Amino acid sequence: MxxxxxxxxxxxxxxxxxxxxxxxxxxxxxxxxxxxxxxxxxxxxxxxxxxxxxxxxxxxxxxxxxxxxxxxxxxxGDDPFASPVHLAGPAELTTLRVLPALAGLVASGLRLRVTFGLADDLLAGLAQRRFDLVVSTIRPRGRGFAATPLTDEEFVLVGPRGFTGDPRTAPLVAYAEDLPIIRRYWRSVLGVRPPAGPAVVVPDLRGVLACVLAGFGVSVLPRYLCAAELASGSLVALLEPEEPPINTLFVVTRTEPCRAGPAAVRDALLADAARW
The missing domain is CATH 1.10.10.10 (Winged helix-like DNA-binding domain superfamily/Winged helix DNA-binding domain)
Structure with a gap:
C-alpha cells in the first residue's frame, strides 16, 4: 500500500x-x-x-x-530491462531518428512501448506516469520535469521538382489548419503572414512531404525529414536564408530518480543525436 x-x-x-x-x-x-x-x-x-x-x-x-x-x-536486480520502457514523442522524429538509435538496446533485451502525440499531451502523460520519457518539441515547464536538449531541427521551405512560381502565393500543404510551422517561417523569413488557409491539411509531416512531392503545393518541413528528396532533386528548397528557423527538441524525464531502463534509453538518444 x-x-x-x-x-x-x-x-x-x-x-x-x-x-x-x-x-x-x-x-x-x-x-x-x-x-x-x-x-x-x-x-x-x-x-x-x-x-x-x-x-x-x-x-x-x-x-x-x-x-x-x-x-x-x-x-x-541487475536486469535494467526487467520492465518495458514507455517512450513517447512526435511521430515523424520518433520514427526516423529515435527508434533507429535504440536498435542496440533492443538487441540487448530492451522492451519498448512507443506512443505518438503532441508535446503538451505527452508531457501530461509523463507527469501522470503513463510514460517513462518523452521526446518533446517544447521545453517543459514545472519543477517535475528534467529536460535535456537533444537536437535542433532546421525548417526549410520546399516545393516539387520544377517549381517556378512564387511560394508566397502558391497552394500550401500544412500539418494543421492554423499553419503552425508555416506561420513561423513566413514571419521570420518572409516578414509577412501566410495566406489565410491551406489547400491541404495532413496531420503527419510525412504525409505533407508526400503531397508536396505529388505537386499539391509548397510547405515548410524539417530538413531531416526531406534531406534525401532534396539531395535527389525530387524536392527543391525554394529559399536558403542565412538564418533558417530552428526548433530545439528535448528528451524529458521526471525529476525523481530514473530507472535503469529509461536512463539507458535517454543516454543512447543523447549519444546518437550528435550525428542527427
Missing part, C-alpha cells in the same frame, strides 16, 4: 498512478482508502482533475520515498 500511495502522490492522480503499478484504478483507490483507515488520517483531497496531497501525505512521502525507491531498485 505504501508503494501505491507514493505512486499516487507523485502522479497527482489515482488514474495516472495505476499503469505504473500494474493495477486498476479501483484497486488503487481501495488501497489508498485502506491506508488512510489504518493511519487514521486523510492523505488526499479528491478533485475533478486528480488528487491534492494533505500535509499528512507530504510528511509520509518524505519519510518513505527513499526506502521505496531503494527497494524498487533491489527488486529490479
Amino acid at each position: 505504501l508503494r501505491t500511495f507514493l505512486a499516487v502522490y507523485r502522479a497527482g492522480s489515482l488514474t495516472g498512478a495505476a499503469p505504473s503499478l500494474g493495477l486498476s484504478q479501483p484497486t488503487v483507490t481501495a488501497q489508498v482508502r485502506t491506508l488512510e483507515d489504518e493511519l487514521g488520517r486523510q492523505l488526499f483531497v479528491r478533485g475533478a482533475r486528480g488528487v491534492t496531497p494533505t500535509p499528512a501525505a507530504d510528511e509520509l512521502a518524505a519519510r518513505i520515498a527513499p526506502h521505496i525507491d531503494a527497494l524498487s531498485s533491489v527488486t529490479v
Whole structure:
C-alpha cells in the first residue's frame, strides 16, 4: 500500500498512478482508502482533475520515498530491462531518428512501448506516469520535469521538382489548419503572414512531404525529414536564408530518480543525436 500511495502522490492522480503499478484504478483507490483507515488520517483531497496531497501525505512521502525507491531498485536486480520502457514523442522524429538509435538496446533485451502525440499531451502523460520519457518539441515547464536538449531541427521551405512560381502565393500543404510551422517561417523569413488557409491539411509531416512531392503545393518541413528528396532533386528548397528557423527538441524525464531502463534509453538518444 505504501508503494501505491507514493505512486499516487507523485502522479497527482489515482488514474495516472495505476499503469505504473500494474493495477486498476479501483484497486488503487481501495488501497489508498485502506491506508488512510489504518493511519487514521486523510492523505488526499479528491478533485475533478486528480488528487491534492494533505500535509499528512507530504510528511509520509518524505519519510518513505527513499526506502521505496531503494527497494524498487533491489527488486529490479541487475536486469535494467526487467520492465518495458514507455517512450513517447512526435511521430515523424520518433520514427526516423529515435527508434533507429535504440536498435542496440533492443538487441540487448530492451522492451519498448512507443506512443505518438503532441508535446503538451505527452508531457501530461509523463507527469501522470503513463510514460517513462518523452521526446518533446517544447521545453517543459514545472519543477517535475528534467529536460535535456537533444537536437535542433532546421525548417526549410520546399516545393516539387520544377517549381517556378512564387511560394508566397502558391497552394500550401500544412500539418494543421492554423499553419503552425508555416506561420513561423513566413514571419521570420518572409516578414509577412501566410495566406489565410491551406489547400491541404495532413496531420503527419510525412504525409505533407508526400503531397508536396505529388505537386499539391509548397510547405515548410524539417530538413531531416526531406534531406534525401532534396539531395535527389525530387524536392527543391525554394529559399536558403542565412538564418533558417530552428526548433530545439528535448528528451524529458521526471525529476525523481530514473530507472535503469529509461536512463539507458535517454543516454543512447543523447549519444546518437550528435550525428542527427
